[in-house]
Amino acid sequence: MSEMRGNVMSTGIKELDELLNGGFPEGYIVLVAGHPGAGKTTFAANFLYSGCINGEAGIYVSFAERKMEFLRHMKALGMDFGELERRGLFSFIEGFTIIREEGIEELLEFIVGILNKIDARRLVIDPIDALIRLIPESKARAFLHTTLFDIVKPARITTYLIAELPLGKEVIGYGFEEFVVDAVIKLTIKPYKRGLLRRSLILHKVREIPIPKYEYEFIIDKGGIILHRPLSSKELSGSIKSERISSGIKGLDEMLGGGFFRNSFIVVSGPSGTGKTVISLIFAQHSASIGEKVLYITFEESREQVELELRLLGYDVKMLKDHLIIKSISLELLTPERISYMYRRLIESYKPSIVIFDGASIVKRYYTEEDYFSFFTEIAQMNKNNNITTLITTIEDILHGERLEIDTLADTIIALSFNGTKEGIRRTISIIKHRGSWHDTRKREYVIRKGMVVIK
Amino acid sequence: MSEKRELVRNFLKEVLSEVFAPSFYVVLEYHTSKMLGEDFTDCLMRDPRKAYEIMTKVLNSEYTVHILDSLVSRHLRSLGIDIKDSIMKLKEGDNKLIILAAEKYFKLRRRK
Numbered sequence: 001m002s003e004m005r006g007n008v009m010s011t012g013i014k015e016l017d018e019l020l021n022g023g024f025p026e027g028y029i030v031l032v033a034g035h036p037g038a039g040k041t042t043f044a045a046n047f048l049y050s051g052c053i054n055g056e057a058g059i060y061v062s063f064a065e066r067k068m069e070f071l072r073h074m075k076a077l078g079m080d081f082g083e084l085e086r087r088g089l090f091s092f093i094e095g096f097t098i099i100r101e102e103g104i105e106e107l108l109e110f111i112v113g114i115l116n117k118i119d120a121r122r123l124v125i126d127p128i129d130a131l132i133r134l135i136p137e138s139k140a141r142a143f144l145h146t147t148l149f150d151i152v153k154p155a156r157i158t159t160y161l162i163a164e165l166p167l168g169k170e171v172i173g174y175g176f177e178e179f180v181v182d183a184v185i186k187l188t189i190k191p192y193k194r195g196l197l198r199r200s201l202i203l204h205k206v207r208e209i210p211i212p213k214y215e216y217e218f219i220i221d222k223g224g225i226i227l228h229r230p231l232s233s234k235e236l237s238g239s240i241k242s243e244r245i246s247s248g249i250k251g252l253d254e255m256l257g258g259g260f261f262r263n264s265f266i267v268v269s270g271p272s273g274t275g276k277t278v279i280s281l282i283f284a285q286h287s288a289s290i291g292e293k294v295l296y297i298t299f300e301e302s303r304e305q306v307e308l309e310l311r312l313l314g315y316d317v318k319m320l321k322d323h324l325i326i327k328s329i330s331l332e333l334l335t336p337e338r339i340s341y342m343y344r345r346l347i348e349s350y351k352p353s354i355v356i357f358d359g360a361s362i363v364k365r366y367y368t369e370e371d372y373f374s375f376f377t378e379i380a381q382m383n384k385n386n387n388i389t390t391l392i393t394t395i396e397d398i399l400h401g402e403r404l405e406i407d408t409l410a411d412t413i414i415a416l417s418f419n420g421t422k423e424g425i426r427r428t429i430s431i432i433k434h435r436g437s438w439h440d441t442r443k444r445e446y447v448i449r450k451g452m453v454v455i456k
Numbered sequence: 457m458s459e460k461r462e463l464v465r466n467f468l469k470e471v472l473s474e475v476f477a478p479s480f481y482v483v484l485e486y487h488t489s490k491m492l493g494e495d496f497t498d499c500l501m502r503d504p505r506k507a508y509e510i511m512t513k514v515l516n517s518e519y520t521v522h523i524l525d526s527l528v529s530r531h532l533r534s535l536g537i538d539i540k541d542s543i544m545k546l547k548e549g550d551n552k553l554i555i556l557a558a559e560k561y562f563k564l565r566r567r568k
Contacts, residue, residue, distance in 0.1 A: 105469065105479040112486045139478050146477035150514055151486050 009122065009158045012050030013043075015216075015227035016201075020209055024183060026121075027156040028207075029149060031128075031177050033163040034187030039199055039220055041065060042077065043187060044124040044160045046224040049079040051122045052089040058122035059114055061107075063095040063130035064162075078222045091118055095130060104131055104143075112151060123152060126162035128177070145180050182207045188215075193366065198335050201227060217337040228337035240264040240411055240436065245354075245389060248286025249279065251455025255431050255440035256412070264435070265380045265409055266391040269398050270416025274427055276393035277309065278448055279414075280356050283391055285315045287354050288323035295352035296326045297343075300359035303328045313451035325350055331366040336375055343379065347386060354389045355379075361395040364405075373405055380409045398432060399443070411435040419445065429455060460555060465497040467558035475527040487514050500551055508546035532557060535564060 008022040017023050024030060034040040041064070048058035060081075062070060070092060071082050084090035091114050095107060115123065125131070132140040144161075152159045163177060165186070178184045184204040192198040200215045218227045244259040253259040260266055268276050280296075288294045298306055303326045307317045317324075327346065331339065347355070357379075364372045376392070383390045396402040398415040407413060413432040418425045429446050431439040446455040469481040477483075481496070488496040488510055500507035511521050525543035532539055537560045542553035 105473070105482055108479050108482040109485070112482060116486075116489065135478050142477035143479065147479045147483055150480075150483040154487065154514075155490070 009047075009056075010050045010054075012046030012048075013225050013227055015229050016225075019203070019211060019229065020206065024158055024206075025208065026158055027153055028182040029152065029159050029161065029180075030183040030185060031161050031163055031181040032185045032187065033165045033178075035165050035167050035189045037197075038165075038187035038189040039218070039225060040162050040187055041070070041073070041126060042220050042224050043185075043201075044126060044162060045070075045074050045077075045079055045081070047158075047160055048090065048122050048124060049074070049081065049084070049224070052081075052084045055089070056121040057089045057091075057118040059091045059093060059111065059118070059120045059124070061093045061095050061111055061123070061125045064126050067092045067094055077220070077224050079224060088118055091120075095125075104134060107131075108147070108151075115151075115155070115157065121157060123157050123159040124162065125159070127164045128161040129164050132177075141180060144177065149180070178205065181205075192335055193368070194332065196333070196335055198337075201225075217335070219335070219338050219341055221341065226341055228340055239384060241387075242436075245292075246286060246290075247279070248282040249453045249455070251444075251446070252279075252414075252429070252453065255429070255444065255455065256434055257438045257440075260389060260391075260412060261436065262389055263384055263387055264389060264411035265383070266389070266412040266414070267394060267404065267406065267410040268391065268414045268416065269394045269396045269404055271395060271397045271418070274416035274418065275446075275448055275453065276395075276416060277358055278313070279416075279453060280358050280391060280393050281306070281310055281313060281315075282451075282453060284324055284354070284356050285310060285313070285320065288320040292323065292354050293350065293352045294324045294354045294356065295346060295350055296324060296356045296358065298326070298328050298358045299331060299362040301328060306358075315451070325352070331363065334366075336367050336371045340375060340378060344382070347382070347388065351386075352388060354391070355383060357390070357392040360392040369405065376406050376409060399428070399430060407433075419443075460558075461497055461501055463558045463562060464500065464555055465495075467554075467561050468497065468500075471528055471531060471561070472524075475531045476524055483514060484510065500546065500554065503549075504546040504551040505549045507551075508543070511543070511546075528557075532561070535561070537561060537564065 007026040008024065009026055010017050010023040011020065032040055032043055044060070048060060051058050060070065074081050081090050093111060093114060132143060135143055161181065183206040186202045186204055187199065189197050189199050198217060199219065200217045202213065202215050203211045216227050216229050218225050241262040243262040245262050246253050246259045268279055270276055284294045284296050296306065306326050310317050329339065360376070363375060380390065394404065396404045397417055398404055399417040404413065410433060412434045415430045415432050417428050419428050426445050427447065428443050430443045431441065444455050446453055472480040484496040488494060488499050491510065492499055496507065496510065499510065512518050515521055515524065521543060525541060528543060529540045537557060539553055539557045542557045545553045
């Protein structure tokens with residue numbers, strides 16, 4: 001594919017390159033239109049930086065930002081353009097304010113001079129509006145198509161033209177720019193929940209590359225833009241294994257016909273007080289004690305609280321420290337893609353074999369139901385691909401008719417509930433689903449005694 | 457020679473920008489410097505045939521150069537300068553018409 005398209009130029013954004021089969025073909029003109037604060041400059045900086053560090057010189061012509069601001073902002077994101085400039089691989093042109101059409105020619109001559117001087121392969125003009133708004137509309141198309149493109153196209157200089165998109169406006173510039181370029185990318189920023197803002201990227205048009213029009217959320221972190229995209233079908237490689245792993249609870253293992261399956265996705269669901277956290281902590285402790293690497297994520301409690309609960313159950317937390325990592329994550333200031341990115345980094349760095357999410361239902365309170373489902377779908381896929389067994393606890397009382405939204409993701413569903421009797425309230429446990437295995441279908445009572453769950 | 461050169465250069469910059477695309481002369485300069493290492497006007501003064509060839513390359517076809525020539529002729533006529541085929545004559549190695557057009561163009565402007 002890439003041979004047919006000639007050389008491709010990386011966008012500097014790994015996930016976007018994957019969508020574009022490596023990047024944009026050499027010589028492409030890409031219109032990047034976006035709302036203020038949507039990340040246009042960072043998007044363009046990613047593109048230039050990835051070229052420069054591979055020896056492809058680049059030029060940033062900016063009418064929006066001063067050079068020192070640009071260098072400082074990008075250095076904070078881990079892109080040291082100052083160093084690249086010293087090595088002759090990068091040039092930043094502060095586009096002076098042009099008030100007459102004739103000034104465009106001076107600027108173009110200047111840009112052309114630098115293009116030749118550093119033999120640039122990549123060019124960014126930010127924003128292009130600053131140039132074409134000086135020209136009557138009838139001439140603007142000719143300027144883009146004939147003047148600018150006849151310089152960069154034959155020289156095979158891949159170019160990003162940045163266009164301002166006022167908030168609430170969807171048409172780009174004069175409305176014709178998108179028809180004369182090879183690709184159009186729109187960056188938007190929209191309010192989410194709790195006053196959080198969410199950035200997203202839409203590939204409106206990319207010549208020669210069939211790409212679904214999908215809104216990809218992204219975040220800006222060290223390294224610039226990190227695109228959040230669903231795993232493709234070819235990436236879904238993992239599956240549950242026939243190997244069994246113990247839940248740490250003898251009676252539960254028996255009910256499951258020998259324990260959980262490795263790499264499976266297990267949901268333990270029940271209302272408050274039914275013992276979900278205790279079951280998840282026992283599983284974590286037991287697994288860690290036999291050498292598994294366990295990542296325990298709680299959305300409800302602090303790490304100290306979880307450690308205290310482990311101690312109250314009679315476990316020595318210090319003994320487990322190399323095999324049990326406890327992470328307390330507050331969702332208050334995190335968008336779904338940010339938490340997803342954090343999780344991805346956690347599993348890349350720690351490489352757990354078991355991940356436990358305690359209090360998963362809280363995700364629903366912070367995000368939309370759709371995002372809740374998407375988040376755990378992604379977790380389920382990612383973990384299976386990485387040979388990770390997952391256990392999550394949720395608050396639905398399935399036995400009393402409450403629906404578990406993520407039931408389709410689960411390989412195993414354990415329902416906890418209460419039974420009212422003359423003697424008082426008793427806890428019950430049932431296996432609702434256990435893919436690929438016999439399991440006990442009875443509703444059993446259980447008690448928590450001295451750090452142990454005893455099933456009657 | 458250098459005065460004539462400047463006259464032709466400014467004439468091309470202005471007229472091509474007006475009738476074809478803003479700042480189009482920069483495109484010609486860019487490609488001439490890449491191909492020959494010299495200015496487009498210098499090339500036109502020294503070797504008109506080469507200048508015509510560069511225009512054909514930049515505009516992808518002789519047909520487009522022909523259209524450009526018609527646009528320039530029409531523009532000049534609207535200003536009261538009756539010179540035709542000034543660009544097409546370059547193909548034959550003749551740059552006299554372009555020089556004449558440039559002289560008349562600026563003479564007219566000075567008068568205004």
